[in-house]
Structures are given as C-alpha cells and as structure tokens.
Amino acid sequence: xxxxxxxxxxxxxxxxxxxxxxxxxxxxxxxxxxxxxxxxxxxxxxxxxxxxxxxxxxxxxxxxxxxxxxxxx
Amino acid sequence: xxxxxxxxxxxxxxxxxxxxxxxxxxxxxxxxxxxxxxxxxxxxxxxxxxxxxxxxxxxxxxxxxxxxxxxxxxxxxxxxxxxxxxxxxxxxxxxxxxxxxxxxxxxxxxxxxxxxxxxxxxxxxxxxxxxxxxxxxxxxxxxxxxxxxxxxxxxxxxxxxxxxxxxxxxxxxxxxxxxxxxxxxxxxxxxxxxxxxxxxxxxxxxxxxxxxxxxxxxxxxxxxxxxxxxxxxxxxxxxxxxxxxxxxxxxxxxxxxxxxxxxxxxxxxxxxxxxxxxxxxxxxxxxxxxxxxxxxxxxxxxxxxxxxxxxxxxxxxxxxxxxxxxxxxxxxxxxxxxxxxxxxxxxxxxxxxxxxxxxxxxxxxxxxxxxxxxxxxxxxxxxxxxxxxxxxxxxxxxxxxxxxxxxxxxxxxxxxxxxxxxxxxxxxxxxxxxxxxxxxxxxxxxxxxxxxxxxxxxxxxxxxxxxxxxxxxxxxxxxxxxxxxxxxxxxxxxxxxxxxxxxxxxxxxxxxxxxxxxxxxxxxxxxxxxxxxxxxxxxxxxxxxxxxxxxxxxxxxxxxxxxxxxxxxxxxxxxxxxxxxxxxxxxxxxxxxxxxxxxxxxxxxxxxxxxxxxxxxxxxxxxxxxxxxxxxxxxxxxxxxxxxxxxxxxxxxxxxxxxxxxxxxxxxxxxxxxxxxxxxxxxxxxxxxxxxxxxxxxxxxxxxxxxxxxxxxxxxxxxxxxxxxxxxxxxxxxxxxxxxxxxxxxxxxxxxxxxxxxxxxxxxxxxxxxxxxxxxxxxxxx
Ligand code: SF4
Ligand code: SF4
Ligand code: SF4
Ligand SMILES: [Zn+2]
Numbered sequence: 001x002x003x004x005x006x007x008x009x010x011x012x013x014x015x016x017x018x019x020x021x022x023x024x025x026x027x028x029x030x031x032x033x034x035x036x037x038x039x040x041x042x043x044x045x046x047x048x049x050x051x052x053x054x055x056x057x058x059x060x061x062x063x064x065x066x067x068x069x070x071x072x073x
Numbered sequence: 074x075x076x077x078x079x080x081x082x083x084x085x086x087x088x089x090x091x092x093x094x095x096x097x098x099x100x101x102x103x104x105x106x107x108x109x110x111x112x113x114x115x116x117x118x119x120x121x122x123x124x125x126x127x128x129x130x131x132x133x134x135x136x137x138x139x140x141x142x143x144x145x146x147x148x149x150x151x152x153x154x155x156x157x158x159x160x161x162x163x164x165x166x167x168x169x170x171x172x173x174x175x176x177x178x179x180x181x182x183x184x185x186x187x188x189x190x191x192x193x194x195x196x197x198x199x200x201x202x203x204x205x206x207x208x209x210x211x212x213x214x215x216x217x218x219x220x221x222x223x224x225x226x227x228x229x230x231x232x233x234x235x236x237x238x239x240x241x242x243x244x245x246x247x248x249x250x251x252x253x254x255x256x257x258x259x260x261x262x263x264x265x266x267x268x269x270x271x272x273x274x275x276x277x278x279x280x281x282x283x284x285x286x287x288x289x290x291x292x293x294x295x296x297x298x299x300x301x302x303x304x305x306x307x308x309x310x311x312x313x314x315x316x317x318x319x320x321x322x323x324x325x326x327x328x329x330x331x332x333x334x335x336x337x338x339x340x341x342x343x344x345x346x347x348x349x350x351x352x353x354x355x356x357x358x359x360x361x362x363x364x365x366x367x368x369x370x371x372x373x374x375x376x377x378x379x380x381x382x383x384x385x386x387x388x389x390x391x392x393x394x395x396x397x398x399x400x401x402x403x404x405x406x407x408x409x410x411x412x413x414x415x416x417x418x419x420x421x422x423x424x425x426x427x428x429x430x431x432x433x434x435x436x437x438x439x440x441x442x443x444x445x446x447x448x449x450x451x452x453x454x455x456x457x458x459x460x461x462x463x464x465x466x467x468x469x470x471x472x473x474x475x476x477x478x479x480x481x482x483x484x485x486x487x488x489x490x491x492x493x494x495x496x497x498x499x500x501x502x503x504x505x506x507x508x509x510x511x512x513x514x515x516x517x518x519x520x521x522x523x524x525x526x527x528x529x530x531x532x533x534x535x536x537x538x539x540x541x542x543x544x545x546x547x548x549x550x551x552x553x554x555x556x557x558x559x560x561x562x563x564x565x566x567x568x569x570x571x572x573x574x575x576x577x578x579x580x581x582x583x584x585x586x587x588x589x590x591x592x593x594x595x596x597x598x599x600x601x602x603x604x605x606x607x608x609x610x611x612x613x614x615x616x617x618x619x620x621x622x623x624x625x626x627x628x629x630x631x632x633x634x635x636x637x638x639x640x641x642x643x644x645x646x647x648x649x650x651x652x653x654x655x656x657x658x659x660x661x662x663x664x665x666x667x668x669x670x671x672x673x674x675x676x677x678x679x680x681x682x683x684x685x686x687x688x689x690x691x692x693x694x695x696x697x698x699x700x701x702x703x704x705x706x707x708x709x710x711x712x713x714x715x716x717x718x719x720x721x722x723x724x725x726x727x728x729x730x731x732x733x734x735x736x737x738x739x740x741x742x743x744x745x746x747x748x749x750x751x752x753x754x755x756x757x758x759x760x761x762x763x764x765x766x767x768x769x770x771x772x773x774x775x776x777x778x779x780x781x782x783x784x785x786x787x788x789x790x791x792x793x794x795x796x797x798x799x800x801x802x803x804x805x806x807x808x809x810x811x812x813x814x815x816x817x818x819x820x821x822x823x824x825x826x827x828x829x830x831x832x833x834x835x836x837x838x839x840x841x842x843x844x845x846x847x848x849x850x851x852x853x854x855x
Contacts, residue, residue, distance in 0.1 A: 015792035019785055033830040033840050035466065051787060051833040053797070054808060059827040060767070067828050071465035072425055 011044055016053050018046035025053055032063075034070050074453040079412045085445035086405035090349035092385035094154065097144025097344055099317035102126040104141055104156050108382035111159055111375050120167035123160060128193035128319055131169045132233040134160035135225045136189065136217075136312035140344070146351050146385055151358045154382050158364065162375035164229075174240050175202035180330055183208060183257050185278070186267030187244065188215035189312055190302040192233060193319035194265055198326065199240035207237075208247045208257060210277075215270035223368050251279030258299070263329060265322055268304035269315045275304060290342075291325040291335040292318060300325060350442045351385045390437035390445075393642060395666045396656070397437070397447075400427055404437055404447040415454050415463065428454050429468050430663050433540065433654030434614035439645050448654065455542025466804065466841040467828060469541035471721075471768045472658040474803070476502065476533040476550070478725055482732050483532035485557050488520050489739050494564040495525025498589075501570035502533035505731035506724035507684045507699075512569075513735055514705040518599045519567070519592065528561050529739075530554075531732055534573035535580070540655040551580035558584060567592055571615035571622060571683060572653075590625040590682055593704070598633060603703055605710025607636040609675040611690065611697075613683035614649040626682045626700065633703060640675040648674070650681075650689040657689070668693040678714050688718030720761075722771040752778045753818035760821060769807065769824055776802050777809045778819055780835065787834075795822060801836030804828060 013025035028045035030052050031038050045052035054063070094104035103122055110119035123130040127137075137157055145153030180203045184191040187209035195205045212218060214230050234244070247253060249272070258264055267273060268285060275282050285303050287293055292300045302318040321342065325335040359381050364370040370378070390404060391397040400407060407427070414424030431451040438446035458464040479502040487494050498516055505512045520527040535550025558566065558581070565585040568574045577584050610630065616622045623644060630637050642648055648671045651657050651664030671679075672695035679697040681687040690697040691714075702713035719727060736742040752775040756764070764771075781787075781798035788797040799808045810823040830840045 015790045016788040016797060017791055019787060019789045019796075024791075030832060034828060035841050049833070052831060053788060054799070054806075054827065054831060056808070056823055056825040059808065059825045063827045063829055067467065068465070071467060072423065 011053075011055060011058055013044040013053060014055070016044075018049060018051060021046050021048040023048050028052060034067055037070055074412065074450070074457050078453065079408060079450070082408055082445065082447075082450050083405050085443045086387075086403065086408075086441070087348045087350060087443060088387045088403045088405055090347050092349055092351075093144045093146050093347050094141040094156065094385075096347040098141040098156075099313050099344055100126050100320060102141070102156075104145075104154065105382060105384055107156070107159060107163075108154060108379040109384060111162070111379035112382065114372070114376060116163055116166045116372075119159075119163050121170060123163055124170050124172075128196045128316060129233045129236065131164060131236070132217075132225075132229045133189070133193065133312070133316050134164050135229055137316070138311050138313050140311075140313060144344075146353065146383060147381060150353060150356060151360050155361060155378055158367065158370055159375055159379055161368065162370045162372075165369055166372075169236070172200055172240070174200050177204065178202045178330075180204065180263075181206070181261050182263045182265070182326060183261035184265045184267060185209075185249070185254070185257070186215065186270030186273035187213035188267045188270030188273075188302075188315065189217060190269050190315040190318045190322075191265065191267035192237065193316050194267070194322050195237055195242040196233075196240065197319060197323035199237065199242040201327070203326075203330075205242040206261075207242065207244050208249075208253075209244065209270065210247060210249050210272045213244055215267075215272065249273065249277035251277075254278035254280075262298060263326055264299050265326075266299070266301035268302050269310070269318075271305075273304070288336070290321075290339050292322045293325055293335060297335075298329070349385060350387045350389065351383065352387075352389055353383075356383060387442075389442070390440045390447075393440060393646075393648070394437055395670050396431050396663065399430070399663055399666070404441070404445045404450075408447060408450045411451070411454055415457055415461075425458070425463070425465050425468075426660060428458065429465075429659035430656050431654055432614065432649040432651060432656040432664075432667060434649035435617050436614065436646060436648065439617060451654070452539075452542065455540075456544060457542075459542045459544070464542060468659040469537070469655050470804065472537045472655050473541060473543075473546070475721075475725070476535070476537045479506075479531075479533040479728060480550075480553060482729060483530070483553075483557070484732060484736070485528060485530040485561055486736075486740055487528045487561070488526045489741075491526040493526050494528030494561055496523050496527040497558065497561055497564040497566045498527055498529050499534070499566050499568050499573060500529075500531060501568065501573045502531075502728065503684045503724075504569045504701075505531055506727050507688055507719055508701055509727040509731035509734070510707060511699075511701040511705040512731055513738065514599070515569075515589075515701060516735070516739070518596075518705070522596045523592075526564075527567075528564060529735065530557060530561070531728070531735075532557070534568075534570070534576045536572045536576040537655060539576065539580075540653075547580070551576070555581050555584075570685075571613050571619055572685075574619065574622070575615050588619070588622040588625060590622050590629060590700075594625040594628040594632065599704050601706065602633060603706050603710060604633055604635045605678075605680075605698065605703060605714070607638065607677055608680040608698070609640040609677040610637045610643065611640065611650075611671060611679045611681045611686055612643050612647040613681065613686045614647055614653050615683065617645055617647055620645075629700065630680070635680075635703060637680060638675075638677060640671070640677075640679070642674065650683075650686040652685040652689055664689075665693055668695070671695070691716070691718055720765045721768060722764075725770065725772065751775075752782075753816075754778070754821050755814075755818060756821045760823065764824060767825060769826055773802070773807050773826075774809055774821060774824055776800060777807050777824075778811065781809075784835070799834050801830075801834045801838035803836075803838040804841045805838065806831060806834050806836070 017024050023046050025044035026047045027042045029042050031040050043052040092105045095101050107119050107122045127133045139157040141156050142153035147153050182203055182205050184207045187207050198205045285301050287301045300322045328335040364374040411424045411428050433448035435448050438444050500512045538546040538550045567587050567589050569589040612623050649667050651667030657664035668689045672693055679690055682700045687697050687699040696714035698713040736744045777798050777800040780800050786796035786798040795812050797810050805826045805828055807826045812820045
C-alpha cells in the first residue's frame with residue numbers, strides 16, 4: 001500500500017494550526033485504515049499531538065478513490 | 074447463489090438462441106452474420122462464414138437451394154432473405170481461404186461414388202488428416218456435370234476437385250462390382266456409399282436398394298462401419314441434403330475413430346424451430362428487388378438484399394430497461410457476467426456497481442416471453458456479495474441509516490379514545506418524509522370513516538434491508554414491525570406504499586393487508602379534494618403484480634372526476650422510477666435515467682400514488698403530483714406538479730415533524746422535543762446542494778458543531794480565523810469548516826466526509842465492515 005503514499009497529491013496546510021497545541025502544521029506520518037487495510041501516508045498534521053488535517057480535495061478525491069478500490073477488492 | 078440457479082436462469086433467456094434462418098439451414102449456416110457482413114460491404118468476412126459452415130464452399134454455395142429462405146422471419150412480412158443470391162455474390166467476389174490439413178492420422182476411409190455428398194465428405198475428412206480415397210466410375214461429380222453453366226460454373230467443380238487433390242484426397246476410377254466392393258471393405262475399416270452419384274447403382278455392388286436404409290441420425294448401416302447417403306428416389310433431390318448427409322457422416326466417422334458411440338450428443342444437428350423470439354411489430358415491408366442478372370448480383374444488389382435482414386434478436390426486455398441498455402447486456406449475459414465476477418475470490422470486483430444498479434423491478438420478467446426474472450437473480454447475487462464480504466459498505470449505507478433513523482422514532486398508537494385497533498394505518502417511511510401534512514390529514518380522514526378503531530404506526534417497513542442483500546438486517550427489520558403489529562392486536566394493515574405491501578406479503582405472511590388506495594376508493598371523497606389538469610397515471614413498479622391496487626387508483630381518479638390517461642408501458646409492464654432495489658443509492662446517475670425514460674413516455678403531467686415515484690419523476694423535471702395532492706391539497710394542483718421533493722435532511726425532519734404533530738394533535742401528548750437540532754446554522758444554498766450530493770445531513774453538521782462547541786474545534790486558521798472541526802459519529806468522519814457568530818449560531822463554509830479511519834479523530838465510529846453484513850445496525854444513529 002506504500003504506492004498510495006507516492007500518489008497522494010501534495011497537501012498544503014493552508015494556514016491551519018492545531019487549536020489545542022497552537023502549532024503550525026508540518027508533515028507527519030500517519031496510518032489510515034479502511035475495511036481492514038492500513039497504509040502509511042504523510043500528511044500535514046500537528047507536530048505535538050499528531051492529529052492530521054484532511055482537506056476537502058483529499059477527502060473527496062484520492063481518499064474516495066482508494067475507498068472505492070478497497071471496497072471492490 | 075449456486076451455479077445451478079444460474080444455469081436454470083440462463084436457460085430461460087433465449088436471446089442467444091440462433092435465428093430462424095440458421096436453424097432451418099441443414100448446415101446451420103449463420104445467415105444473420107453473413108447478411109451483416111454483406112450489408113456492410115465486407116465480402117471477405119462473409120466468405121469466411123461460408124467457408125466455416127459449408128464443405129467445399131466454392132462449389133456448394135452455388136448448389137444450395139436455400140431452405141432457410143422459407144424459415145426466415147421476413148417471410149412473414151414479405152419474402153425471406155435470398156441467401157443463395159448472397160452466397161453466389163460472395164463466391165463471385167472472393168476466393169476460399171486456404172485450409173491447412175491436419176497432420177496425417179493414418180486412418181483410412183473409402184468413399185464410393187463421386188457425387189456431391191462424397192466430395193463434401195472427402196473434404197471434411199481429408200482436412201482432419203484422414204486418408205481418403207474416392208472410388209468412382211465415370212467422371213467425378215456425378216450429376217453435377219449435367220448442370221448448365223449458369224447454374225454451376227464448370228470452373229467451380231474443377232476447382233473443388235483440385236482443392237481435394239491438395240488435401241491429398243485421392244480419386245480412383247474403378248469399375249463397380251460386388252468383388253470390388255468386398256475388396257474395398259476388406260481394405261478400409263470405414264466405407265461410405267454416396268448414393269447421390271447415379272453411377273453407383275446398388276445392384277452393381279451386389280446390394281439391393283432395400284439394403285441401403287441407414288440410421289437417420291448416424292447414416293450407419295447395420296454392421297456399424299458402412300455409412301450411406303441412400304440412393305435417390307426420383308424427384309425431390311436437394312443438393313443441400315447431400316451436403317447435410319456429408320456433415321452427418323463426417324460426425325459419425327469422427328466418433329467411430331475416437332471410439333465414442335456414433336449416436337452420442339447429436340441433438341441440434343437437424344433442422345428445428347428456434348426458440349429465439351423476434352418481435353416483428355412495426356417492421357416495414359420491403360420487397361426484394363430482383364437483381365438484373367440473378368447469376369451475378371452486383372455489390373449494391375447484394376448489399377440491398379443483405380440489408381433486408383432484420384438481424385433477428387429478442388432483447389424485448391432490454392429495449393425497455395435503461396439498466397440493461399447501460400450495461401450493454403441482456404439477462405443471460407448480465408447474469409453470467411455478474412455471477413462470474415462476483416464469484417471470483419481474487420481481483421477487483423468490477424461487477425459490484427453493475428449488480429447494485431438493477432432496480433429489481435420485475436419489468437424484464439413481465440416482458441419476457443419466458444418470464445426470465447433478472448431482478449431475482451440480482452437479489453441473490455447481492456446476498457452472495459454480503460455473505461462473502463464483497464458488498465461495498467458505502468453503497469447502501471446511507472439508505473440503511475435512513476431506515477434505522479425512521480425506526481428510531483417509530484411509534485404506534487391506537488386511535489385516540491380507543492384501546493383496540495381493527496385497522497392499522499401504515500404510511501411507511503417516505504410518505505411522512507415527503508407529505509407530512511397530507512399524511513396527517515389522511516389519518517384523520519380514515520379514522521373518521523373506518524369502524525373498529527384505526528391505529529397509526531410510523532416506521533420503515535424494512536424493504537431497504539432486503540434490497541441491500543442483508544438477510545440478517547432484513548429479518549430484524551421485519552421482526553421489528555411484526556412484533557409491533559402483534560402487540561397492536563394483529564389488525565388489518567392499510568399500507569400507503571406498494572413496496573411496504575410487497576415486503577410484508579413476503580416477510581410477514583400472516584399480516585392481513587389492504588391497500589390504502591382500495592380503502593380510499595371505497596370511502597367518500599375527503600372534503601376539499603380537487604382535480605387538476607389532465608394527467609397520465611404512473612403505476613409504481615411495486616404495484617406491478619397488484620392488479621387490485623392499480624384498479625383502485627383508477628377508480629379513485631374516476632370518482633374524483635380527474636381526467637387521466639395511461640402512458641405507454643403501464644400496469645403490469647410499468648417502468649421503475651429508479652428507486653427500486655436502491656438503484657438510486659448505488660448509482661444515482663443511472664437511476665435518474667430510469668425516471669427520464671418514464672418522463673419521455675408522455676407529454677402529460679404525471680400522477681403517482683407512490684411518493685418516491687412522485688419525487689423522483691419531479692426531480693428529473695417532469696411535472697408530477699401525488700394522488701394525495703388532489704385529495705388533501707395544500708396548494709393548487711399546478712403548484713403541486715412543480716413542488717420540488719424534499720432533500721435528504723428535510724425528509725428526516727419531516728418524519729420527526731409528522732411524529733411530533735400527530736402525537737400532539739391526535740393524542741394530545743407533549744412529546745419531548747428532539748435535541749438534535751439545537752444548533753443554528755447558516756448554510757449557503759450552493760453548499761446545501763453539495764451536501765445533498767455528498768449525502769451529509771444537517772444533523773451530521775449539528776453533531777460536529779455540538780462537539781466542537783463543547784470541546785473546541787480541532788484546527789483554527791491563522792489567516793481567515795475560521796474553525797475546522799471533525800467527528801466520527803459512525804463509519805464516516807465528518808469535517809466542518811465554519812465561523813461561529815456572536816449569537817451562538819454558525820456560518821458553514823464547507824463540509825465533507827470520508828470513510829477512512831484517521832487516528833486522533835474523536836467519535837465512536839469504527840472502521841467499516843465491522844460486521845459480516847458490512848453494516849452494523851447498532852452503530853447507527855439511535
Ligand atoms: S431476417 Fe435475417 S436473421 Fe432473421 S431469419 Fe431472416 S436472414 Fe435470419
Ligand atoms: S431494472 Fe428491472 S427490468 Fe431492468 S433488469 Fe433490473 S429488474 Fe429487470
Ligand atoms: S425478453 Fe429478455 S430475458 Fe427474455 S428471452 Fe428476450 S432477451 Fe432474454
Ligand atoms: Zn496538536
């Protein structure tokens with residue numbers, strides 16, 4: 001599933017910062033899971049608490065595509 | 074679904090049966106394909122078809138008398154297709170393909186006589202690598218030699234003989250005698266008598282005519298190694314029968330050489346009536362134009378004749394089903410493909426969407442002359458997908474959540490002031506979602522006229538669970554209703570929605586049912602009922618088999634004095650609006666095409682008595698009203714025809730409102746107000762439309778905002794000051810970008826969701842596919 005990582009469009013943090021930690025977002029590594037498959041990707045997230053930011057173009061684009069792919073497997 | 078079920082179904086669809094021309098040709102030549110090639114100007118392709126079906130095509134195609142012509146379906150309209158003409162044209166423009174003989178087998182076969190049957194048989198056998206010898210007396214060709222040049226060009230015979238020579242089939246001139254015949258039989262384990270050669274008189278080889286009565290299937294004579302095309306009676310000879318005899322003998326010889334009983338698996342070799350159904354309605358008469366020179370038709374003449382071919386097919390159901398057309402299938406093919414793809418353990422299940430896009434509406438079954446019911450097979454395949462864990466979780470989730478939502482606010486009450494119900498009104502989940510006020514007025518009307526007490530039960534019948542292929546959820550949903558009905562004292566249930574009726578008939582067979590439309594047709598009209606402009610009455614697919622309900626709807630229209638017409642394909646053959654089988658959940662675009670098909674049927678505004686039909690037909694732009702819009706009007710019929718159907722959030726809120734208002738108005742209860750919406754949101758109109766498409770409810774947004782109000786949003790934008798909050802209340806994570814206003818309300822800028830699990834997002838939703846049915850009812854919003 002590491003291929004998904006390379007296919008991800010570059011995600012800009014667009015001025016968002018973590019409300020709790022007050023930190024600007026930086027690339028963090030995170031494991032996404034769907035219907036039992038997990039894969040590791042790099043996304044903008046809080047360097048302290050690790051919460052990642054999912055923008056609409058990712059949720060409705062690549063993520064949806066991968067969800068469909070995994071559902072059809 | 075097992076293989077056997079598939080095969081039984083496949084046997085019901087006759088689309089792949091050969092056309093009438095082919096089954097009336099003793100060689101089963103594919104005339105339909107030949108005509109298709111020639112009308113497209115592809116003579117070389119056409120020649121390949123000839124070569125494939127006809128032994129020594131360069132000779133035989135001149136000779137065939139064309140019995141297919143009488144069998145051709147065009148014969149019923151004008152004249153059967155002139156295949157002999159097309160074949161002659163083919164010969165005049167093309168050369169036979171070179172056939173490579175197979176490696177020698179060393180098997181020896183003797184043929185006596187050199188008439189057409191022997192030549193054709195020699196060709197069949199020599200190609201297989203067998204060692205063939207034709208013993209003949211006089212010049213080879215037999216009676217062919219006597220044919221005039223314009224019936225059979227001399228060249229055709231000499232080239233055929235040459236071709237046989239190339240295949241190493243040897244011609245041996247001989248003098249027939251009983252001794253010679255014995256000698257040949259001693260030398261050759263298999264011998265064929267070509268009785269169509271007049272030189273081969275039985276007496277010359279020591280036989281009586283009566284001795285030559287071969288088995289009609291195998292052409293074998295007693296003894297099992299002598300075959301014969303019997304000597305000809307006077308008159309009635311057809312060259313096509315010589316060719317058919319050669320084909321039959323070749324089949325027997327091949328079986329003998331392989332040690333297989335010569336009569337095994339020979340069905341279908343004879344001429345028979347095809348089962349392919351062809352609808353000739355509306356086909357224009359087109360007499361053939363005889364060519365200037367019948368012996369040498371021109372390209373244009375051949376193409377014109379070939380163009381008269383109807384390219385016979387059935388596809389009756391396909392013509393009327395947008396789903397089958399979209400997937401370029403027909404029931405046999407679609408079932409086979411879907412079964413194959415669903416049953417593979419590995420790889421991508423590309424058939425998923427295909428299986429989930431059928432409306433399971435039963436139209437194909439009713440149109441098909443054999444009653445082939447693809448919808449039933451699709452239902453079984455969906456169950457199989459669920460059982461094997463291949464059902465995409467997302468496809469039906471929203472619809473099932475919606476169903477569970479309806480049941481989370483389900484209620485039952487006896488009629489006010491009563492403790493028993495002889496009747497129970499069941500409006501279903503969609504009527505209160507779309508017409509909550511009319512539904513309340515309806516209850517009032519019914520309860521004022523029916524004796525013995527009319528209870529009210531608001532819930533979802535459970536049909537969506539079945540459409541989604543989930544047996545457990547279906548069972549639970551039916552049991553939920555079944556229990557409530559039993560507790561209500563087992564009253565007769567009055568259903569507003571024909572889908573509820575179907576589902577209850579199937580799952581709760583003890584439940585006495587009566588259609589709302591029948592009840593209404595029997596009662597006096599409600600006060601205030603109105604009539605509208607002339608309407609076309611649309612039957613829902615779920616009333617396809619419910620003649621009584623369909624009749625009641627018409628009776629009611631008549632009683633009302635509402636002028637109405639019947640669109641094409643109504644009643645038993647009616648079209649689905651695209652909601653059936655949850656097609657609209659899995660494939661919204663295609664489902665809209667179902668509604669568009671219905672819309673295209675008529676210019677007249679439509680009247681529906683299923684509220685989903687009404688809303689879906691309106692959604693594709695067709696002016697449509699519901700019968701209740703006339704019986705309990707809130708607006709004029711003209712406005713009702715244009716009223717947009719409610720969105721997904723409105724539907725849920727309408728159900729809530731129906732419940733609250735009914736409990737207050739009829740039972741004077743003070744139900745606790747719902748807490749879900751105590752968040753005020755400002756949603757721009759374009760965003761509201763997007764949320765509709767993304768299937769995000771206002772209550773979903775409210776959930777995220779309430780959590781953010783308590784815990785704070787996850788992100789804040791240092792440039793715009795906007796907030797971004799996320800929550801995973803179920804198997805979906807929602808993100809909302811918003812700005813809080815000073816008054817505590819929220820401006821919503823964007824909202825979206827994904828199903829992937831992202832660590833750190835608050836909420837209880839797990840990863841999808843938590844249960845075998847891929848959908849955990851308990852994980853729903855309850
Ligand atoms: S119309 Fe064409 S396909 Fe149909 S029976 Fe005649 S030749 Fe065959
Ligand atoms: S949508 Fe209806 S008519 Fe079309 S294949 Fe399915 S059940 Fe048959
Ligand atoms: S109507 Fe449809 S299902 Fe029936 S034989 Fe024709 S193509 Fe097949
Ligand atoms: Zn943080």
